[in-house]
Amino acid sequence: PKTLRLILGDQLNYQHSWFEEKDASVTYLMLELRQETDYVPHHIQKVVAFFLSMRNFAEHLKTQGHKVNYVQLDQEGNSQDLEKMIKSFVKKGSFDQFEYQLPDEYRLDKQLKLISKNLSIPCRSVDSEHFLTEREFVEDFFKGKKTFLMESFYRQMRKDFNVLMDGKEPLQGKWNFDHSNRSALKDKRLLRKPKLHPKKVADILKMLEKAKVKTIGQLDEESFTWPCSREESLEVLSHFCKHLLVHFGDYQDALTTWDPFLFHSRLSFALNTKMLSPLEVVQEVETYWKGHQDEIHISQVEGFIRQILGWREYMRGIYWAKMPDFANMNFFDNQRKLPEWFWTGETKMKCLSHSIGQSLELAYAHHIQRLMVIGNFALLAGIHPDEVDQWYLGVYIDAIEWVEITNTRGMSQFADGGIVGTKPYVSTANYIHKMGNYCTHCAYSHTKKVGEGACPFNSLYWHFYERNREKLENNPRIGMAYRTLDKLKNKEELLKQAEEYLKSLDAL
Numbered sequence: 001p002k003t004l005r006l007i008l009g010d011q012l013n014y015q016h017s018w019f020e021e022k023d024a025s026v027t028y029l030m031l032e033l034r035q036e037t038d039y040v041p042h043h044i045q046k047v048v049a050f051f052l053s054m055r056n057f058a059e060h061l062k063t064q065g066h067k068v069n070y071v072q073l074d075q076e077g078n079s080q081d082l083e084k085m086i087k088s089f090v091k092k093g094s095f096d097q098f099e100y101q102l103p104d105e106y107r108l109d110k111q112l113k114l115i116s117k118n119l120s121i122p123c124r125s126v127d128s129e130h131f132l133t134e135r136e137f138v139e140d141f142f143k144g145k146k147t148f149l150m151e152s153f154y155r156q157m158r159k160d161f162n163v164l165m166d167g168k169e170p171l172q173g174k175w176n177f178d179h180s181n182r183s184a185l186k187d188k189r190l191l192r193k194p195k196l197h198p199k200k201v202a203d204i205l206k207m208l209e210k211a212k213v214k215t216i217g218q219l220d221e222e223s224f225t226w227p228c229s230r231e232e233s234l235e236v237l238s239h240f241c242k243h244l245l246v247h248f249g250d251y252q253d254a255l256t257t258w259d260p261f262l263f264h265s266r267l268s269f270a271l272n273t274k275m276l277s278p279l280e281v282v283q284e285v286e287t288y289w290k291g292h293q294d295e296i297h298i299s300q301v302e303g304f305i306r307q308i309l310g311w312r313e314y315m316r317g318i319y320w321a322k323m324p325d326f327a328n329m330n331f332f333d334n335q336r337k338l339p340e341w342f343w344t345g346e347t348k349m350k351c352l353s354h355s356i357g358q359s360l361e362l363a364y365a366h367h368i369q370r371l372m373v374i375g376n377f378a379l380l381a382g383i384h385p386d387e388v389d390q391w392y393l394g395v396y397i398d399a400i401e402w403v404e405i406t407n408t409r410g411m412s413q414f415a416d417g418g419i420v421g422t423k424p425y426v427s428t429a430n431y432i433h434k435m436g437n438y439c440t441h442c443a444y445s446h447t448k449k450v451g452e453g454a455c456p457f458n459s460l461y462w463h464f465y466e467r468n469r470e471k472l473e474n475n476p477r478i479g480m481a482y483r484t485l486d487k488l489k490n491k492e493e494l495l496k497q498a499e500e501y502l503k504s505l506d507a508l
């Protein structure tokens with residue numbers, strides 16, 4: 001039968017079984033659509049990275065001899081509507097059958113199911129052949145449990161995929177080296193250059209400008225450096241193994257103004273668009289380490305593998321277990337709006353101006369910037385999770401709802417009331433100061449709790465606990481914070497200071 005196969009922008013799986021054989025009766029359809037550029041204002045680099053990677057993928061398929069119909073955003077006949085486009089292709093090409101890969105977003109899953117129902121030909125969905133687990137695996141694994149403990153899932157994955165294992169036991173006798181993953185970076189000379197792929201993207205930029213696509217963040221001609229093909233992605237992976245893995249675990253949580261990427265891999269976009277598979281990344285890293293055990297400690301490797309084999313896969317499972325309800329959760333009933341400076345980076349708090357500034361400039365921040373600087377502040381300030389989600393979903397190169405919302409609303413904002421995390425990730429300035437140099441030369445003092453120049457994190461932290469007492473005090477992992485709070489001599493002063501800051505978040 002004549003078959004039309006849809007490929008979405010995050011389904012650039014070069015190794016999908018669809019492409020094993022050339023088949024003249026199959027046409028692949030790829031679409032640049034306004035529904036994708038507009039469901040949230042995205043970072044300009046994110047839109048460019050998606051379109052460029054899609055175009056490269058389409059070219060690759062064509063050179064492999066596949067029939068591809070690629071529709072650019074500004075192409076004549078692009079109605080910008082997924083259903084209309086599919087229907088018109090089916091009709092024009094007299095297709096007998098429509099196939100698509102299971103999408104990772106709830107929104108598209110719903111839309112494609114509906115489209116399939118409305119089409120007059122047989123429709124079929126197939127696996128995207130990317131993840132290590134099925135959509136339902138995590139839900140089944142934790143059946144009947146309130147909290148879904150990542151660590152137990154992760155250990156199962158290590159066993160199931162025989163990663164860092166010595167028979168039935170973890171290699172070197174330990175499942176988790178998280179405790180050695182917590183150093184601040186003291187020596188600049190350890191830093192390595194990232195593997196960048198600078199390229200000219202004037203054509204796409206012009207097209208987006210002409211179409212008046214609303215974007216955020218920056219991109220000047222020379223600064224676009226993300227890997228946008230499988231080949232480039234493999235180079236980033238190989239660079240990571242050779243130059244960054246050696247310190248990955250140690251400085252995973254480090255915060256510094258010296259470098260935006262530190263020892264992080266910059267692989268999230270390549271992974272989330274499926275140009276790389278999680279299993280190949282994990283196996284490549286394990287194999288590299290096995291050949292370099294005298295130089296690289298297992299803690300560096302385990303720390304990295306846990307992120308992909310554990311967290312990434314787990315978050316996807318949480319998403320399918322808890323959507324669509326997850327998107328409306330607001331455990332603390334937070335209602336405030338994001339301060340204006342989230343869109344400019346112009347705040348006197350250096351940790352935030354640096355982390356937000358970097359995000360707007362590069363469409364990238366590493367995990368601890370996202371969690372313990374930006375997310376920490378948003379939670380302490382009581383920002384509505386919808387606002388926080390929108391920001392994260394727009395700003396990062398790797399932000400796709402399944403992995404953005406579980407991290408933001410779940411892990412970072414605790415809006416799920418403790419499905420993903422066992423307690424909220426909040427801290428005073430003490431933690432931020434300990435992990436790096438953000439507090440040096442800041443307009444606020446990290447040691448000061450009240451009065452002129454007191455770091456807002458210090459009073460907002462206790463205000464957060466006080467105002468959420470009813471919801472948190474009985475949590476055994478948190479009770480301690482309340483005992484400390486109630487013993488504080490300047491408690492009233494602290495709470496008043498926080499009230500002042502909350503009244504004028506824009507001015508911080």
Ligand code: FAD
Binds near residue numbers: 400
């Ligand atoms: P590395 O530090 O090199 O880690 C390697 C890989 O592990 C990443 O590429 C990623 O695929 C995976 N990984 C690491 N942590 C996580 C995690 N918590 N959940 C899922 N995968 C993980 N990641 C996204 O891919 N998209 C998002 O939209 C996203 N939003 C986030 C929002 C918040 C509030 C937080 C705290 C984290 C978010 N993360 C998100 C997770 C993580 O911060 C990024 O994956 C990571 O910073 C990407 O940079 P990297 O590739 O250099 O990562």
